[in-house]
Amino acid sequence: MTETVYALGVQDRLVGDTDYCDYPPDAQTKTKVGGAVNPSLEKIASLHPDLVLVTKALNLPETVHSLDGLGISSYASDPHTVNDILTSTLKVADLLGVPEAGAMVTGEMQQRLNSLKRRLGSFPPRQALFVVWTQPLISVGRSTFIADALLHAGAVSIVDSSQDWPHVSLEEVARLQPEYLIFADSHSETVPAQVDALATLPAWRILNAVANRRFAVISDAVNRPAPRIVSAIEDLARQLHPEVFADKPTGAKEKIEKQTSPEPTKPPQNFVFVFPSQSTGTRSLAGGCACAL
Amino acid sequence: MRPLTLRRLLLQCLLLTAILFFVVVVALKFGAVPVSLYALGRDLLRVILGQSSQISSDYGLIIQNIRLPRIILGILVGASLSVAGTSFQALLRNPLADPYVLGVSSGAALGAILGLIAEPHLALPPSFAGLLIPLCAFLAATATIAAVYFLGRRQGQIDSTTLLLGGVITASFLNAVIMFLMSTVTSSNTRGMAFWLMGNLSTSFQKGVYWFLAAGFFVASAIIYSAANDLNLLLAGEKEAMHLGVDVRRVQLVVYVAASFLTGLAVSVSGAVAYVGLIVPHMMRFIFGSDHRTLLPTAALGGAIAVVIADTIARTVVAPNEIAVGAVTAIVGAPLFIYLLRRRLA
Amino acid sequence: MSSPAFARNPSEISRLSNDPRLGVEQVSYAYSANPAQAPLFTLEATSFNARPGEIVAILGPNASGKSTLLQIIAGALQPLSGRVLLNGFVVHSLSPRTRAQRIAMVQQESRLLFPARAWEFVLQGRHAHGRSLRFESADDVLIAKNALAQVGAAALSDRWMDQISGGEKQRVILARALAQQPLLLLLDEPTLHLDIAAQVGLLDALRRLAAENRYTVAIVTHELNLAAEYADQVVLMQRGRCLRVGPPASIYQRELLEQVFQTPLSVEFASNGRPRVTVLSGT
Numbered sequence: 054m055t056e057t058v059y060a061l062g063v064q065d066r067l068v069g070d071t072d073y074c075d076y077p078p079d080a081q082t083k084t085k086v087g088g089a090v091n092p093s094l095e096k097i098a099s100l101h102p103d104l105v106l107v108t109k110a111l112n113l114p115e116t117v118h119s120l121d122g123l124g125i126s127s128y129a130s131d132p133h134t135v136n137d138i139l140t141s142t143l144k145v146a147d148l149l150g151v152p153e154a155g156a157m158v159t160g161e162m163q164q165r166l167n168s169l170k171r172r173l174g175s176f177p178p179r180q181a182l183f184v185v186w187t188q189p190l191i192s193v194g195r196s197t198f199i200a201d202a203l204l205h206a207g208a209v210s211i212v213d214s215s216q217d218w219p220h221v222s223l224e225e226v227a228r229l230q231p232e233y234l235i236f237a238d239s240h241s242e243t244v245p246a247q248v249d250a251l252a253t254l255p256a257w258r259i260l261n262a263v264a265n266r267r268f269a270v271i272s273d274a275v276n277r278p279a280p281r282i283v284s285a286i287e288d289l290a291r292q293l294h295p296e297v298f299a300d301k302p303t304g305a306k307e308k309i310e311k312q313t314s315p316e317p318t319k320p321p322q323n324f325v326f327v328f329p330s331q332s333t334g335t336r337s338l339a340g341g342c343a344c345a346l
Numbered sequence: 347m348r349p350l351t352l353r354r355l356l357l358q359c360l361l362l363t364a365i366l367f368f369v370v371v372v373a374l375k376f377g378a379v380p381v382s383l384y385a386l387g388r389d390l391l392r393v394i395l396g397q398s399s400q401i402s403s404d405y406g407l408i409i410q411n412i413r414l415p416r417i418i419l420g421i422l423v424g425a426s427l428s429v430a431g432t433s434f435q436a437l438l439r440n441p442l443a444d445p446y447v448l449g450v451s452s453g454a455a456l457g458a459i460l461g462l463i464a465e466p467h468l469a470l471p472p473s474f475a476g477l478l479i480p481l482c483a484f485l486a487a488t489a490t491i492a493a494v495y496f497l498g499r500r501q502g503q504i505d506s507t508t509l510l511l512g513g514v515i516t517a518s519f520l521n522a523v524i525m526f527l528m529s530t531v532t533s534s535n536t537r538g539m540a541f542w543l544m545g546n547l548s549t550s551f552q553k554g555v556y557w558f559l560a561a562g563f564f565v566a567s568a569i570i571y572s573a574a575n576d577l578n579l580l581l582a583g584e585k586e587a588m589h590l591g592v593d594v595r596r597v598q599l600v601v602y603v604a605a606s607f608l609t610g611l612a613v614s615v616s617g618a619v620a621y622v623g624l625i626v627p628h629m630m631r632f633i634f635g636s637d638h639r640t641l642l643p644t645a646a647l648g649g650a651i652a653v654v655i656a657d658t659i660a661r662t663v664v665a666p667n668e669i670a671v672g673a674v675t676a677i678v679g680a681p682l683f684i685y686l687l688r689r690r691l692a
Numbered sequence: 693m694s695s696p697a698f699a700r701n702p703s704e705i706s707r708l709s710n711d712p713r714l715g716v717e718q719v720s721y722a723y724s725a726n727p728a729q730a731p732l733f734t735l736e737a738t739s740f741n742a743r744p745g746e747i748v749a750i751l752g753p754n755a756s757g758k759s760t761l762l763q764i765i766a767g768a769l770q771p772l773s774g775r776v777l778l779n780g781f782v783v784h785s786l787s788p789r790t791r792a793q794r795i796a797m798v799q800q801e802s803r804l805l806f807p808a809r810a811w812e813f814v815l816q817g818r819h820a821h822g823r824s825l826r827f828e829s830a831d832d833v834l835i836a837k838n839a840l841a842q843v844g845a846a847a848l849s850d851r852w853m854d855q856i857s858g859g860e861k862q863r864v865i866l867a868r869a870l871a872q873q874p875l876l877l878l879l880d881e882p883t884l885h886l887d888i889a890a891q892v893g894l895l896d897a898l899r900r901l902a903a904e905n906r907y908t909v910a911i912v913t914h915e916l917n918l919a920a921e922y923a924d925q926v927v928l929m930q931r932g933r934c935l936r937v938g939p940p941a942s943i944y945q946r947e948l949l950e951q952v953f954q955t956p957l958s959v960e961f962a963s964n965g966r967p968r969v970t971v972l973s974g975t
Contacts, residue, residue: 186538188479188549189668214667218537223548225378225666227408243466250475255411256550349815349828439805575826579816581805588768589799590872591792591820636806639827 054106054130054145055080056279061146061154068100094119104128104148108278132278134201135286139163142280162283166205169290172297173207179293181208181269182231182262185218187251192221199237202275202282206289207297208233223256230261233293234268237275244270269293355640362647366421369651373417373658378666379405415556419547419615420657420671421650422559424622426612428649429567431623432630432641433605436577437598438506444624445609448494448513450487452520454613455543457486459527462539476552480614487610490516495602504598506584545619545672547657555615562611566604567646573597574638581636619656620672621679622649628686712741713908714748714876718774719764721757735760737774738934740927744875744906747899749919751943752929753953758912759880761929765910766878767791778876792820796869798879802861804853810864811849814839817871839870843897859890866894870901877902879911883918891915895922916953916969920944928952940967 055070059077069084071092084100087093091113097105097120105120109131120127128148130141139159146155183199185191193199194214203210211229212221236244248268251257258264269292274285291298375381389406430445438447445451461482470478494516498509528539570577576597579587588594612619630644656674663669721735735757742748750758763769765776767783776783778794786794796817804813817839818832828836840846845863848856853864862882869877879898883891899922902909913919919926919940926943928935930952936943944967946959956972 189538189541189546189670190548191537191541216667219667220541220548220669222378222661222666222668223550224408224412224661227412228379228405246469246472246475249472250470253473253552254476254550255415255553259407259411349811349833352827355827441805575819579819582802582816585768586797586799586802588788589766589792589795589797590816590868591789593788631806636808637812 054108054279055083056277056281057142057145058106058149060158060280061142061149061151063149063151063154066149068102069097092116094123098123098125106130106145108132130278133196133198135166135198135205135282137198138278138280138282141278158280162280165283165287169205169207169287173290173294176207176294176297178204179208179233180211180229180231181233181235181293182211182221182226183235183237185237187247187257190221190223190226191218193217194219198278199275202271202286203235203289206271206286207294208235208289227256227259232262232267234260234262235271235289236268237271237273244268350637350639355643358634358640359643359647362644362651366647366651366654369654369658370417370421373420373654374409374413376658376662377413378661379408381405381409412550415550416547416657416661417654418556419549419551419559420653422556422563423547423612423616423619424626424649424651424653425567425646426559426563426608426649427619427623427653428626428630428645429563429570429642430605430608430612431649432627432638432645433570433577433601433608434623435627436580436638437601437605438510439581439583440506440510441628442624443510444621445605445612446517446618446623447510448606449490449517449520450494450606450609451613451618452517452524453490454483454487454610455618456520456524456527458483458542458614458617459524459531459539460486463527463531473552476550477555480551480555483614484610487606487613490520491603491606491610494606495599503595504602506598509602541670542617543672544670545617545675546670547616547619547653548661548668549615551615559611559615563608566608566611567642569604570601571639571642573601574642577601577638578636616671618672619653620676621683622652622656622675625679625683625686626652628683632686632689711743713744713779714742714765714910715777716740716761716765716774717777719761719771719776720773721760721764721769722772723760734932735764735771736933738927738929739774740925740934740937742908742910742925744908745902746924747902747909747911747922748925748927749923749940750910750912750927750929751914751916751919751923753914755931756929757932758914758929761927762797762878762880762910762912765876766795766797789820792872794874795876795878796872796874798862798866798869798877798882800862800881800884802853802865808853809849810840810845810851810853810856810867811836813853813864814868814871817868820872835873836867836871839867840864842870842901843867844893858885859887859893862886862890862894863897866897870905875908877907877909879909881912881914883913883915891918898922916944916949916957920967920969941965944969 055067056077058064058067059080064079067083069086070080071086084096086096086100094116102125105125105127107117107127107129109129112129117127117129128145130145132138132141139162142159142162143152143155146152146158181203183193183203185193192212192214193210194212194217195210196215197217200210211226211231212219214221234248236247238244245266248263248266251263252266262268269289271289272285274281371383374386375383386406386409427445431443434443434445434447435441437443458479461479465475465478468478494509494513495504497512497516498504500508531539576587576592579590579592580594580597584594609623626649627641627645630641630648634640634644652675653671656678657671660671660674661668716739718737718739719735720737723732723734724730738761740748750761752758760769764771765783767776767786770784783791783795802813814836815828815832818828818835822829822832837846837849840849843863843866845860845867848860848864853861856864862885866882877898882894886894895918898909898911901907911919911923923940925938926940927937928943928948935948935952941961944959946957949959949969950957958970958972960968960970962968
């Protein structure tokens with residue numbers, strides 16, 4: 054959420070964010086109100102925000118209710134798909150009184166996504182396994198945001214589960230033999246070592262993707278439903294379909310380049326958003342850093 | 347008057363081994379991928395006879411590399427936990443004792459969490475990377491064993507009440523530390539941790555680990571078994587046992603170390619699988635009596651059977667997803683325990 | 693040690709005329725919970741001997757050190773000074789296994805965690821005689837059977853230990869001790885939970901067994917009349933001190949007993965030469 058606020062250009066009205074909001078770097082200079090799961094309500098209240106921004110995936114409803122009790126408005130976003138992010142960004146822009154900025158940002162995002170779609174066009178999507186955790190093997194369900202992001206990047210998750218974080222059977226994965234393993238890691242340097250380590254284990258060795266070291270790393274930005282997600286998706290697409298992007302440098306270890314390179318991030322925390330206020334104009338708004346995990 | 351004879355013991359073990367074999371065959375058959383037992387059997391025979399180096403049937407690789415090691419892990423973990431549970435129940439003279447009551451599993455869990463936190467910051471060679479967590483868990487378990495031993499001494503030797511108190515307090519303390527760490531650690535780690543804490547057999551290891559587990563199990567169990575008769579006498583009380591000729595101090599120390607070692611081994615590779623170490627000894631006692639010369643081997647086999655069954659359920663009931671094996675043992679174990687308890691009181 | 697007041701038949705005299713098997717030599721003990729504090733309980737230097745076939749009663753009121761003395765004789769406690777000899781061996785320096793082959797202890801209640809049958813219980817007595825891990829041999833089974841028969845509990849063989857009466861349990865516990873084939877049989881207040889008939893039955897059995905199998909028996913008790921009736925020798929204790937050692941006739945003097953037991957008594961002698969004590973009520 055903090056990133057969204059920055060992308061919309063209204064960061065001056067952001068009076069506070071959570072400990073984990075660190076992108077862009079300037080966000081670190083904002084007043085911190087604590088963690089995402091249990092922020093300090095006193096701190097929030099002391100900043101007199103008009104609006105608090107929250108992500109449903111990470112923040113607790115209790116926080117919302119508490120803020121409600123304090124009379125502070127909040128807005129909760131709950132993006133399950135990439136399109137949801139676009140909608141949510143527009144909504145936030147509206148609330149913050151900068152619909153034009155919102156339209157511009159989302160317009161650019163949409164354009165890049167469409168361009169990506171065109172380029173990937175006729176190529177079949179890669180069968181991929183998104184690895185949240187290796188032992189035990191935890192992946193993502195079909196209605197998660199990540200699963201949708203994969204689709205936009207030219208991949209399809211082989212896991213079709215209604216749970217969000219299913220514990221998947223390695224046998225099933227070995228039967229399906231995904232073409233790629235996808236990791237989300239802030240330290241993309243450690244992933245090759247991780248895969249090498251997996252290659253020493255009998256159960257993982259039989260996966261072609263492990264034996265042939267076919268893996269991709271998606272930036273940690275995928276955990277934060279913010280405009281940067283598009284860059285993350287583009288970068289992933291590049292790793293998965295090197296033949297499509299022959300003109301660009303390929304490599305599984307490429308970091309995402311953006312205006313500034315992202316700092317190593319811990320999962321950012323979220324802020325509860327209370328009901329939107331009627332504000333437009335220059336009233337200062339409390340910002341929360343809404344970063345999805 | 348029918349005293350225990352070697353023949354009767356061997357027959358009982360044979361019966362249980364046959365059941366275990368049957369359970370293993372069933373476990374090989376069921377899973378996320380379909381298996382033809384005939385083809386599997388034929389290929390296994392070829393491998394054993396040296397005609398081919400691996401199973402070639404459909405999904406043979408999956409069976410050989412994923413399912414079979416997992417079944418073997420289940421056997422070793424189940425057997426280790428049951429023998430440890432039986433030993434602690436005798437050592438502490440407490441039918442409610444299980445392998446975790448003295449804090450070894452909490453220590454192992456803490457070691458694993460610390461290993462998890464440290465892992466990204468360490469540059470490890472690939473073959474070692476997979477061993478880090480179990481190794482940390484095992485080392486922490488060993489440290490816990492030593493700490494509880496020193497806490498549990500009174501006038502220089504193990505006193506069962508003091509040991510129990512020391513162990514329970516240590517377990518509480520370690521659990522509190524674990525809670526603290528889990529609330530401050532990043533949430534993707536917590537997810538992995540939660541499964542591990544519940545007891546989970548889906549981890550894959552290098553071959554050497556399985557050999558080490560097996561060797562450790564047999565050595566420690568043999569040591570405990572050599573004191574089987576002493577344990578029988580210990581049940582009547584430490585003083586009485588001594589008057590009957592048991593070197594109580596030595597037996598307590600040896601059994602404590604061996605049983606804790608077994609627990610540490612099991613927990614390091616599978617997390618804390620619930621109820622197995624508590625219930626299986628009681629069930630075997632119910633069927634075969636409380637003579638440890640019978641109880642120890644039958645508990646080992648019974649534990650292996652129980653865990654393989656539980657794990658088969660865990661990986662088939664919501665296939666292709668899995669649930670933690672500890673969840674299955676808890677769901678089955680708790681009512682079973684209540685039932686056994688009521689029978690005892692009746 | 694003999695006294696003309698006792699009527700003894702010649703065979704009894706000949707059985708008793710062996711060298712002392714048990715030698716308690718100046719044994720003392722102190723126990724303190726805290727090293728810095730003064731010891732809580734002391735047993736002052738105590739000595740006595742006992743021969744094969746002899747019954748010794750360690751007699752005294754509560755907290756007189758009787759049980760401590762028995763534990764030292766059993767080798768379970770190491771005396772602060774002095775030593776206990778059994779056929780020339782220092783008891784405490786023997787391994788628990790060797791000790792258990794020679795000394796058997798009968799304590800009051802046996803707390804069993806898991807149910808066991810009487811024969812299983814008695815078979816435990818054979819543990820010290822075999823390798824640590826082994827299955828009982830036919831000999832062991834025979835000895836256990838005999839032991840049960842000797843205490844008159846053969847019928848209890850298949851019964852569960854937690855389903856028999858206190859007196860029956862006591863007999864089974866004694867059978868287990870006999871199964872150890874000991875030289876020395878020690879009993880700690882064996883009559884505590886028994887009714888009169890059971891008490892007499894037990895002591896009759898002990899006297900018979902001591903005579904037949906040449907056991908040396910030491911019984912800790914506070915029952916004046918039982919000790920008087922059955923003991924060949926009495927060790928009189930009070931507050932950790934051994935006041936006197938000798939046959940009942942010489943120990944049972946009214947003033948001495950009144951001082952030890954703190955209650956008015958009268959002492960008579962029965963026709964068999966054994967003293968009989970009557971407690972006087974009132975002032």
